Amino acid sequence: MSRDEAYKQIRSYLVDVFEIPAEKVSPQARLYEDLDLDSIDAVDLIVKLQDLTQQRFAPQDFRSTRTVGDVLDRIDEMAKAQA
């Protein structure tokens, strides 16, 4: 899955399930501050990413992610590591 596709999927998930206005979602948007996610939401998001990418993630894989772009980077890295 390309980065662009992944971004589209995450974006629509954030809009549909977390009720975040579409215009607020951007690669630069910070998950906690700008998008008002909390720690339980973050766990949900990770579960969703697993479904999306068919990879297993652990919560600590995402410890240093702050923005939507960071999440995409992380998915890229994990995909490369597993390839």
Next chain:
Amino acid sequence: MLDRLDRIYRTLGTGFFFAALFGGGAVIAVVAFPLIGLATREPQLRRERKQYLIHLLFRTYISAMRRARLASFDFRGLEKLRDAPGRMLIANHPSLLDVVMLMALVPRAQCIVKQSLWESPYLGRLVKGVGYISNALPSEQLLAACRESIDQGACLIIFPEGTRTTPGEPMQLQRGFANIALLLGLDIQLVTITCTPPTLLKGQKWYVVPPRRPVFCVDVGEMLTVKNMLDDHERPLAARKLVRMVTASYKDKLANG
């Protein structure tokens, strides 16, 4: 003249009770809890005894305040609390006495406590000693702690505002309570607390007593069943809906006094 005397009396009295809460809390944590610890081996029973001790002390505290005529208390719908074990109880948080009143009404209360209280020199020992739950725990551990206390038949008290209401600002509820209730499938008992005239508010000094003797009202309201909220929505969305529902309900209740 009488009015002034009354105010002086209430200022001194409030000061005494204020000191008793913080000082007494520390004494209980340092003296009574270790004694319970010595007398009780089993950790669950130990916690239950501490919870019950707090309940008895807070009951005494409230009735002493009432007898000293420093405040009057109006408790409504208490019969609904009989089913409180194994449920979540949420309340708005106008004053410093809220938790004292709730724990005086609920024999076995487990409470989620904000981090700053956890670190407080006086009450910190007390809240840690009883084994209340810190809101700074990572979410999996927080959930596990909540589940454990529910399984043990405690009533889980949460103030979704996170801290006392900032007077004059719109009510802002944190989403944590909704996520916990949905994840654990807990019924939510709503409680509305008011204080007229307002006193012991956030940022208010204890010695600024209101012109009249305050009336604290604790109104045990409706019970929300959250289970079927997950039928149509994924949990994050259901949690947001639940927060909106509860916020609207509080707005309504507080507006119509």
